[in-house]
Amino acid sequence: MRRVSSGGPEIERLIQLLAKLPGLGPRSARRAALHLIKNRDAVMTPLAQALKTAAEQVRVCTACGNLDTHDPCAICTDASRDTKTLCVVEEVADLWALERSAMFNGRYHVLGGTLSALDGIGPDDLNIPKLLARVREAGVAEVVLATNATVDGQTTAHYLAGALAAAGVTVTRLAHGVPVGGELDYLDDGTLAAAFRGRKAL
Amino acid sequence: MRRVSSGGPEIERLIQLLAKLPGLGPRSARRAALHLIKNRDAVMTPLAQALKTAAEQVRVCTACGNLDTHDPCAICTDASRDTKTLCVVEEVADLWALERSAMFNGRYHVLGGTLSALDGIGPDDLNIPKLLARVREAGVAEVVLATNATVDGQTTAHYLAGALAAAGVTVTRLAHGVPVGGELDYLDDGTLAAAFRGRKAL
Numbered sequence: 577m578r579r580v581s582s583g584g585p586e587i588e589r590l591i592q593l594l595a596k597l598p599g600l601g602p603r604s605a606r607r608a609a610l611h612l613i614k615n616r617d618a619v620m621t622p623l624a625q626a627l628k629t630a631a632e633q634v635r636v637c638t639a640c641g642n643l644d645t646h647d648p649c650a651i652c653t654d655a656s657r658d659t660k661t662l663c664v665v666e667e668v669a670d671l672w673a674l675e676r677s678a679m680f681n682g683r684y685h686v687l688g689g690t691l692s693a694l695d696g697i698g699p700d701d702l703n704i705p706k707l708l709a710r711v712r713e714a715g716v717a718e719v720v721l722a723t724n725a726t727v728d729g730q731t732t733a734h735y736l737a738g739a740l741a742a743a744g745v746t747v748t749r750l751a752h753g754v755p756v757g758g759e760l761d762y763l764d765d766g767t768l769a770a771a772f773r774g775r776k777a778l
Numbered sequence: 779m780r781r782v783s784s785g786g787p788e789i790e791r792l793i794q795l796l797a798k799l800p801g802l803g804p805r806s807a808r809r810a811a812l813h814l815i816k817n818r819d820a821v822m823t824p825l826a827q828a829l830k831t832a833a834e835q836v837r838v839c840t841a842c843g844n845l846d847t848h849d850p851c852a853i854c855t856d857a858s859r860d861t862k863t864l865c866v867v868e869e870v871a872d873l874w875a876l877e878r879s880a881m882f883n884g885r886y887h888v889l890g891g892t893l894s895a896l897d898g899i900g901p902d903d904l905n906i907p908k909l910l911a912r913v914r915e916a917g918v919a920e921v922v923l924a925t926n927a928t929v930d931g932q933t934t935a936h937y938l939a940g941a942l943a944a945a946g947v948t949v950t951r952l953a954h955g956v957p958v959g960g961e962l963d964y965l966d967d968g969t970l971a972a973a974f975r976g977r978k979a980l
Contacts, residue, residue: 627826
């Protein structure tokens with residue numbers, strides 16, 4: 577294999593591991609490694625420690641699928657949150673994005689992906705049976721389906737709406753429309769059509 | 779401070795440290811953190827270990843300024859390399875880039891930056907006194923100035939050419955010209971002029 581640095585096997589290995597991170601290629605991994613070595617005390621040693629701590633302590637919340645050092649996670653155990661509303665997301669990253677928006681004060685349910693006929697992913701491969709059980713047991717009044725606006729995301733939302741119909745809960749989904757700051761001329765036709773269909777009285 | 783994740787302070791801290799790497803912003807640091815947690819055994823734990831090892835063992839070569847776990851570094855102690863030629867570069871990254879090109883079989887000297895009147899960086903702030911001593915003592919016949927083709931890089935090369943004039947060594951610099959694969963129409967005028975001036979008989 578071609579060498580990626582000239583700093584010995586330890587630096588070599590560090591670069592190869594950094595290059596596995598999404599968003600970093602071989603070149604940026606080299607830059608990152610040099611940056612780390614130059615900032616040994618400020619970044620490198622703390623990062624090594626933070627990785628070790630997280631690897632040892634972070635686990636999946638058995639209730640909702642979020643990641644936290646506690647199980648159940650801080651969101652599930654937060655007594656100030658509304659237990660009647662459940663927001664269903666595909667991935668932990670989506671949960672974090674919604675939390676940053678600070679629009680939602682209920683609890684979450686992370687599916688761990690979407691249904692996909694192509695990849696052979698059915699309801700039992702996702703966190704769906706647990707979702708149905710949770711809705712039945714926990715006195716949930718509304719389930720917000722916040723899957724992505726992709727084909728697989730929408731298929732999954734559609735499937736869930738059907739599966740939840742018998743449970744007697746309100747099922748809602750996120751609105752489609754023009755993104756805030758978006759220019760109509762640059763929007764795809766599907767979004768524009770959805771925004772038009774969903775127009776509201778001023 | 780605004781929270782960057784909803785996974786507790788350990789994940790939070792990991793994301794903030796990852797975001798300090800060049801090439802990663804807050805958003806890609808979050809993606810990287812999730813990727814790491816999902817690939818705990820394959821990437822996260824090995825990366826923590828590699829960072830720890832490198833932080834503990836990597837040092838600056840006192841002869842040339844390269845980074846290695848040994849001092850002097852593997853290049854300086856490699857008996858198969860030509861000791862008569864010395865290639866002067868700004869940073870360790872430049873040394874690695876030249877090593878990857880496999881064009882050079884001499885030794886290196888890393889300056890650690892460039893002269894800069896604006897930032898108040900003079901010859902004594904760089905690895906220049908050691909370069910001059912090395913050229914005098916080590917029987918060097920040729921010094922290749924491989925600083926960047928920037929204003930500061932060229933200023934530094936010019937200064938070094940002057941300082942080395944008295945040492946009785948041949949001083950050369952890298953050729954300027956059209957990059958391999960480059961299209962003339964997209965080149966800046968300076969490069970084009972340099973390529974024209976440096977034209978060679980076919």
